[in-house]
Amino acid sequence: MAENAKLTKTEQIVVKFTGDSGDGMQLIGNQLTALAALDGNDVNSLPDYPSEIRAPAGTIAGVSGFQMCLGDHKVYTAGDAPDVLVAFNPAAVKHSSKFVKPGGMIITNADSFTEKAMEKVGYKSNPLEDGSLAGYDVKAIPMTTLVREALADMDMPNAAKDRCKNFFTMGVLCWLFDKDKNLVLNFIQEKFGPKAKKPLLQVAEANTKAFTAGLNYGETTIMFQERYTMGAAQIEKGLYRNITGNDASALAIAAAGAKSGLQPFIGSYPITPATDLLHYASEFKDLGLVTMQMEDEIAGICCAVGAACAGNLAFTTTSGPGLALKTEAAGMALILEVPLVIVNVQRGGPCTGLPTKTEQSDLLQSMFGRNGDSYMPIIAANSPADCFNACFQGAKIALKYRTPVIVLTDGYIGQGSCPWKVPKLEELEDLTPYVNFYKPEDHPGETYQPYKRNPETLARDWAIPGTKGCQHRIGTLEKDALTGAVSHDPMNHHIMTETRLKKVELVANDLPALEINGKESNKILVVSWGGTYGAVKGAVDRLIAEGKPVSGINLSWAWPFPKNLGDILSRFDKVLVPELNMGQLSLMLRAKYLVDVQSLSKVQGDPFREYEVIDKVNEMLGE
Amino acid sequence: MAELTKKDFASPAEVKWCPGCGDYAIMNAVREGMVQAGKPRDEVAIVSGIGCSSRFPYYMETYGFHTIHGRAAAIASGLKVANPKLDVWVISGDGDSTAIGGNHFIHAIRRNINLNYVLINNKIYGLTKGQYSPCSEMGQYSKTSPYGVIDYPMAPLKAAMGMGATFIARGLDAIPKLSEEITTRGVKHNGFSMMEIYANCVIYNDGAHKALTDKETGANHRIILRNGEKMIYGADNQLCLVQDGFGIKSANVADVAEGDILVHNEKDAALGALLAGMRPDAGLPIALGIIYADGSKKTYDQMVYEQIDAVKAKRGRTVQKVMEEGHTWTV
Ligand SMILES: Cc1ncc(C[n+]2csc(CCOP(=O)(O)OP(=O)(O)O)c2C)c(N)n1
Ligand code: SF4
Numbered sequence: 032m033a034e035n036a037k038l039t040k041t042e043q044i045v046v047k048f049t050g051d052s053g054d055g056m057q058l059i060g061n062q063l064t065a066l067a068a069l070d071g072n073d074v075n076s077l078p079d080y081p082s083e084i085r086a087p088a089g090t091i092a093g094v095s096g097f098q099m100c101l102g103d104h105k106v107y108t109a110g111d112a113p114d115v116l117v118a119f120n121p122a123a124v125k126h127s128s129k130f131v132k133p134g135g136m137i138i139t140n141a142d143s144f145t146e147k148a149m150e151k152v153g154y155k156s157n158p159l160e161d162g163s164l165a166g167y168d169v170k171a172i173p174m175t176t177l178v179r180e181a182l183a184d185m186d187m188p189n190a191a192k193d194r195c196k197n198f199f200t201m202g203v204l205c206w207l208f209d210k211d212k213n214l215v216l217n218f219i220q221e222k223f224g225p226k227a228k229k230p231l232l233q234v235a236e237a238n239t240k241a242f243t244a245g246l247n248y249g250e251t252t253i254m255f256q257e258r259y260t261m262g263a264a265q266i267e268k269g270l271y272r273n274i275t276g277n278d279a280s281a282l283a284i285a286a287a288g289a290k291s292g293l294q295p296f297i298g299s300y301p302i303t304p305a306t307d308l309l310h311y312a313s314e315f316k317d318l319g320l321v322t323m324q325m326e327d328e329i330a331g332i333c334c335a336v337g338a339a340c341a342g343n344l345a346f347t348t349t350s351g352p353g354l355a356l357k358t359e360a361a362g363m364a365l366i367l368e369v370p371l372v373i374v375n376v377q378r379g380g381p382c383t384g385l386p387t388k389t390e391q392s393d394l395l396q397s398m399f400g401r402n403g404d405s406y407m408p409i410i411a412a413n414s415p416a417d418c419f420n421a422c423f424q425g426a427k428i429a430l431k432y433r434t435p436v437i438v439l440t441d442g443y444i445g446q447g448s449c450p451w452k453v454p455k456l457e458e459l460e461d462l463t464p465y466v467n468f469y470k471p472e473d474h475p476g477e478t479y480q481p482y483k484r485n486p487e488t489l490a491r492d493w494a495i496p497g498t499k500g501c502q503h504r505i506g507t508l509e510k511d512a513l514t515g516a517v518s519h520d521p522m523n524h525h526i527m528t529e530t531r532l533k534k535v536e537l538v539a540n541d542l543p544a545l546e547i548n549g550k551e552s553n554k555i556l557v558v559s560w561g562g563t564y565g566a567v568k569g570a571v572d573r574l575i576a577e578g579k580p581v582s583g584i585n586l587s588w589a590w591p592f593p594k595n596l597g598d599i600l601s602r603f604d605k606v607l608v609p610e611l612n613m614g615q616l617s618l619m620l621r622a623k624y625l626v627d628v629q630s631l632s633k634v635q636g637d638p639f640r641e642y643e644v645i646d647k648v649n650e651m652l653g654e
Numbered sequence: 655m656a657e658l659t660k661k662d663f664a665s666p667a668e669v670k671w672c673p674g675c676g677d678y679a680i681m682n683a684v685r686e687g688m689v690q691a692g693k694p695r696d697e698v699a700i701v702s703g704i705g706c707s708s709r710f711p712y713y714m715e716t717y718g719f720h721t722i723h724g725r726a727a728a729i730a731s732g733l734k735v736a737n738p739k740l741d742v743w744v745i746s747g748d749g750d751s752t753a754i755g756g757n758h759f760i761h762a763i764r765r766n767i768n769l770n771y772v773l774i775n776n777k778i779y780g781l782t783k784g785q786y787s788p789c790s791e792m793g794q795y796s797k798t799s800p801y802g803v804i805d806y807p808m809a810p811l812k813a814a815m816g817m818g819a820t821f822i823a824r825g826l827d828a829i830p831k832l833s834e835e836i837t838t839r840g841v842k843h844n845g846f847s848m849m850e851i852y853a854n855c856v857i858y859n860d861g862a863h864k865a866l867t868d869k870e871t872g873a874n875h876r877i878i879l880r881n882g883e884k885m886i887y888g889a890d891n892q893l894c895l896v897q898d899g900f901g902i903k904s905a906n907v908a909d910v911a912e913g914d915i916l917v918h919n920e921k922d923a924a925l926g927a928l929l930a931g932m933r934p935d936a937g938l939p940i941a942l943g944i945i946y947a948d949g950s951k952k953t954y955d956q957m958v959y960e961q962i963d964a965v966k967a968k969r970g971r972t973v974q975k976v977m978e979e980g981h982t983w984t985v
């Protein structure tokens with residue numbers, strides 16, 4: 032009996048799930064994330080799925096994964112090497128066991144280790160028996176058998192019973208991590224019970240039984256000598272929700288619509304890993320959010336520009352190759368000087384690249400990927416929850432300066448999830464002051480001039496169609512600096528080009544000064560941007576705790592840079608920029624500040640681990 | 655306010671098309687359509703792509719957007735959906751619509767967005783100084799086809815019928831009254847009004863439609879359709895259209911029984927598709943006038959808001975409520 036399995040207090044646990052992509056790894060991962068979060072832990076997670084929806088079952092190519100970290104403190108990433116791997120079949124074991132921490136636990140389904148399944152992935156003998164996993168604490172549980180036994184009296188096909196394996200596993204983990212089983216039982220009821228949107232009573236019963244069987248299995252077998260418990264994390268008070276970056280972005284679009292009083296509008300075309308944003312936003316018809324799924328990305332941005340011209344709050348959402356298609360129309364929004372937010376969920380490139388894998392390699396595309404001198408503000412979200420903030424801020428800047436804005440997120444934060452403190456709508460910034468369409472009644476005796484500007488923001492006077500008596504023509508040819516009429520005058524073009532650049536630089540006035548994590552001046556400064564925030568923050572915190580002469584900053588805006596950035600960079604001997612590309616931000620910092628930035632590049636479809644940053648800093652310190 | 659006239663729709667900008675360009679007549683027809691529609695000028699928007707013809711909005715005293723090559727249909731779709739109260743016109747060249755913009759063009763038709771779409775077809779790229787377009791004829795000489803075009807031409811109206819168009823019409827710069835009838839009907843049509851108007855390009859494709867415009871023989875190669883009327887044409891009304899299996903053929907009026915002459919029916923989609931595709935090289939006249947019109951199909955812009963209203967009635971959530979959905983907990 033394992034009733035007296037030792038209960039060990041722990042600060043954080045990293046869990047990875049792997050299995051066939053059809054087996055619902057994201058689902059079970061999300062469930063454990065929700066369970067931990069509901070139990071007061073801080074959580075961060077990262078799904079990892081192959082680009083084929085259903086690659087052949089049981090093959091390495093078909094392995095899908097989900098990694099998460101739960102802690103009794105703020106956790107910034109989905110963790111480094113897993114403490115616990117739950118691998119549902121031989122392919123998953125073969126694929127992922129190498130990532131597990133030495134001595135870590137591997138939980139697997141013993142029933143799946145058939146001759147055929149092992150042969151498929153090239154196991155000559157059974158790894159559960161031949162000692163090849165000797166360095167790990169392997170728990171081979173006959174899951175299929177146990178689940179079928181638990182559901183013996185239920186009238187359903189074995190295939191359906193086998194799908195309850197996930198809840199059986201949840202039962203084992205719930206016990207192993209000392210979580211409150213009622214949270215899961217309630218969840219099953221909410222999702223499938225009589226009060227669910229689509230009640231599936233048999234599924235509810237089967238999952239409940241499988242889950243309970245898993246709990247009992249943990250409790251009654253001698254397989255586990257130890258279980259783990261964890262305190263609640265110190266988290267700001269409030270209502271929380273576990274959220275993916277893509278969902279947070281969708282919510283921000285609806286919220287920005289509500290706070291601006293404008294109809295929110297998304298023109299888009301499906302593309303991984305941005306599609307979930309469009310899926311979620313498409314449900315918001317009752318919030319008055321218009322979504323147009325167009326024939327391609329060009330049409331997506333074009334209809335958004337059209338909607339912006341009509342005075343909607345317009346967004347277009349995409350990922351790398353889609354952003355490439357949108358370039359000309361982004362330039363159109365720029366020269367027309369209408370607000371537009373382009374949300375780009377970056378993925379591995381170039382071209383089709385690694386659709387399901389994360390990367391930060393669209394920074395220079397965002398910066399320079401248009402013809403002409405055509406800068407636009409770029410904001411980068413640093414976590415799933417921060418996507419809300421980034422999209423909302425993007426909308427504000429777009430309106431205030433009448434400019435397209437690029438919001439960069441990436442596959443990691445777009446699909447990863449973390450707890451999000453749900454804001455109160457009334458506490459979010461009021462965006463109506465930035466709308467201020469031109470109304471002739473506010474300007475008696477004046478003739479409307481579409482390119483007359485607000486001296487502070489350089490935002491132009493903007494009368495939308497339907498505004499009485501203000502009909503006018505604008506276009507993508509260069510325009511006269513005041514009237515907006517076509518102008519080929521050489522000096523006018525020079526002035527207009529400068530004005531468009533200046534306007535984007537003025538956005539720096541809206542950016543909060545950068546705060547330094549650690550000493551104000553030091554040997555090494557580690558700069559994170561966007562999705563590298565978590566790993567860098569975690570790494571720098573640990574290095575500081577070890578007394579290393581290291582500080583960190585995080586850039587939320589990749590263009591323009593915050594005003595105090597140059598000054599901060601100059602106060603450090605060395606500057607390190609870890610990024611999921613071959614040194615794109617490094618290039619920009621070097622160009623702008625003439626600082627000898629060192630770049631730590633990683634383009635392996637995977638976010639940074641804290642230890643990678645720590646190792647690099649130690650190397651720079653000569654240790 | 656006094657009723658507007660065509661002059662009221664002329665902007666102060668100097669018109670820069672070549673003297674003799676077919677676009678002048680078309681602009682005149684569009685102004686007439688706008689007068690007939692009776693909307694104030696500040697509730698009318700024109701979106702164009704890039705091309706000689708796409709300079710159009712600058713010359714019109716309405717809201718105007720001269721955008722990028724080929725994308726006007728997509729931009730106008732967003733504009734119209736964002737504010738369905740506007741009358742939105744698209745002006746686009748044959749290259750703009752059927753080459754670079756082919757994708758947006760067909761999908762806008764398919765969605766039946768309530769746009770007034772004028773495709774100015776001069777069978778050439780005017781602005782870029784004379785290259786052939788997807789609408790150019792086989793064998794046509796141009797700067798990029800010095801030995802003759804070897805691409806088969808595109809039939810925009812036939813393509814439109816394939817996309818489920820609800821209104822197709824064809825005009826000719828040389829018959830201004832007909833163009834005015836078309837724009838007037840087009841703007842009033844509830845749905846996507848596909849108006850192809852043939853224009854001459856005096857510089858790069860002079861005589862683009864001379865088979866139709868020739869004083870003596872032109873009438874033998876074109877038929878002006880009138881709903882409910884027999885399809886008779888020709889300089890002396892000597893020709894007519896009769897059924898030929900599943901198709902149509904031309905015949906001498908004198909040779910057929912009166913009852914065999916086909917009668918035009920705007921609402922007949924199968925007939926519309928046949929008429930749209932008629933070509934002189936198949937011994938058939940080019941169809942002019944309103945070829946097909948059925949305003950009973952719902953428009954996309956209408957359905958967007960019907961759906962929003964329906965979901966509001968059914969779910970009626972607030973942004974706050976949606977933010978608080980899912981797995982939440984309180985710390
Ligand atoms: C992206 C892009 N590609 C090419 C061009 C060059 N271009 C401008 S107009 C045009 C063709 C215009 O032909 P059409 O649409 O028939 O208009 P027309 O000038 O005959 O009225 C081309 C190729 C452009 N402006 N933008
Ligand atoms: S080049 Fe041709 S299409 Fe262009 S303005 Fe001159 S005549 Fe008209």
Ligand SMILES: [Mg+2]
Binds near residue numbers: 705749775779780
């Ligand atoms: Mg043309």
